[in-house]
Each structure stands twice: as C-alpha cells, then as structure tokens.
Amino acid sequence: EPEVTQTPSHQVTQMGQEVILRCVPISNHLYFYWYRQILGQKVEFLVSFYNNEISEKSEIFDDQFSVERPDGSNFTLKIRSTKLEDSAMYFCASSDLASGTYEQYFGPGTRLTVT
C-alpha cells in the first residue's frame, strides 16, 4: 500500500541553524500539507500546498518557514533559523483529487530537537 515517507526520522540542530525536513508524498497525490505536534499538545496545521503554491497557512507559518516541491516527488519544509520552540514532531500529509473528499494520509513524522 502506498505511503507517505519522511526523512530524517530525528533531526537535532542548534538554535539559529537552518533545517530542511523532507517528505515523499503518495505518488498520485496533488495536495500536500505540513503539521506539527509539540510534545503533549495537539496536532497543528502549518501549511497546505497545491499546484506549486501555498493554498493556506496558519499563523505559526511565519517568514522563518518555507515549503517547496523541488522535483516531482519531494516536498520539503525549511525552517530558516530554528528556535527552541520549534522543537516538535513534524508530519507531512498528502491527499488526492480522485477521492472527492480529500482524506489526508500522514507520514511517520520527523522529530526535530532544537538545542
């Protein structure tokens, strides 16, 4: 069964450094999402992406964040200058058009630890 994959599974970085989190969505999906979950808290929406542009973003997704689909398979989330409060699990998700109801399929997540 096709699945969303994410790399790395765990990323440790120092405050102020740039990180790129990578996702490979399900191959025929057209809509892509990033969510995050701070330890012990709710899953929070960050951004949705369709047709090579951001379709919606939350207030969390400020100028430090960016997303890109550099080729036909990868979808990346970049944090330009990480802060301690960016430590969280980051989940990528994708959905397709054919289903009509856009259920989202999530990857296993990347645990980002900012020290």
Add this chain to the structure above:
Amino acid sequence: DAKTTQPTSMDCAEGRAANLPCNHSTISGNEYVYWYRQIHSQGPQYIIHGLKNNETNEMASLIITEDRKSSTLILPHATLRDTAVYYCIVRVAENAGGTSYGKLTFGQGTILTVHP
C-alpha cells in the same frame, strides 16, 4: 469548520466493540465528519468519513444521527493495537473555489485504552 466535542478518555475490553461518541452540533450542510487516530507518536491515520449516511469500511463503522449533530465511531472488535487517540474532525471536503483543500483542525481527541 464546526467545533467537535469528545470525551477525554474511554476504556474498552479487548474483543468488545468500542463506541466513541462525538458531538458536532454546529455542523454545516457541506461539512463532512472525519475520524482519524494517532497511535503513540506516530502520524495520524485516516479511519473513515461520512456526510449523512452511515459508513463502514474494513477498519470501522461511522453512525451519524439524522440531524447530523453527533456521530459515533464503532470499532467492532477492539484489539490492543487499537489503543490510540481518536479524533473527530468536521470540515468541508470539496474544492472551495480552488484555494483551500481543507486543513484538518485537531482537537484533544479521545484517548481509547483497550485492556486485555
């Protein structure tokens, strides 16, 4: 998106049916009810969704009341692996003018613990 209310936690014996309720009294006519679950620290997993008819798939059944103000997710024969946080989410599903494809707004969900 309409707000949902779920119990904080529930217990269920292994092999028995788990019935997880959700209230969504402000649901709009074009909003679907979705259920996801999150097994410890893993990515949320889609379970099932519905608009107004009851739905069943290989994982679960979804019962939506006639007035659509509440629903129940049923896991017919719960196993230990069904222990997870279950989220009931209401959102518009179809393309709303081509600009938004329905972010999921997660609440705290129901922690379901299945006991041996």
